[in-house]
Amino acid sequence: MQNVLSLPLPAAAPSRLSPVEVWQKLLSYLLQRHYGLELNDTPFCDDIVIQEHINAGVTLADAVNFLVEKYELVRIDRRGFSWQEPSPYLRAIDILRARQATGLLRCRRNLSAH
Numbered sequence: 328m329q330n331v332l333s334l335p336l337p338a339a340a341p342s343r344l345s346p347v348e349v350w351q352k353l354l355s356y357l358l359q360r361h362y363g364l365e366l367n368d369t370p371f372c373d374d375i376v377i378q379e380h381i382n383a384g385v386t387l388a389d390a391v392n393f394l395v396e397k398y399e400l401v402r403i404d405r406r407g408f409s410w411q412e413p414s415p416y417l418r419a420i421d422i423l424r425a426r427q428a429t430g431l432l433r434c435r436r437n438l439s440a441h
Contacts, residue, residue: 349431350377353387356425357417362395363403369394392416 344352354371358364370376371390380390394400395415405413426432 344431346381347374347377350381350387352429352431353422353425354391356429357387357391357421360425361402361404361417361421362400364400388417388419388422 350371351366351374354369354377355366358366358369358371366372395417400415402413402415423432
């Protein structure tokens with residue numbers, strides 16, 4: 328009879344992504360969708376760079392918008408003519424939509440009794 332304590336434990340699957348992994352997922356989506364860039368095209372391909380931004384309290388939108396300003400990036404996701412030059416910067420709604428599209432936004436159900 329085999330001792331239960333000697334059996335290998337199944338590998339625990341991480342239930343949550345680390346903050347760096349969340350940033351990587353969102354950055355990949357945002358950069359590709361809005362600017363046609365891959366994560367590897369930016370300094371954010373390095374986990375340490377992302378962690379430094381997180382530690383410094385820089386928001387994801389501010390980090391991307393800094394790249395937009397520094398490299399004069401143009402958004403590729405806006406079509407049509409406008410009398411006003413569209414802003415190249417990310418807005419809060421862009422981050423929200425990215426969270427939805429990547430599955431990082433969880434819907435909370437109202438659990439109160441009706």
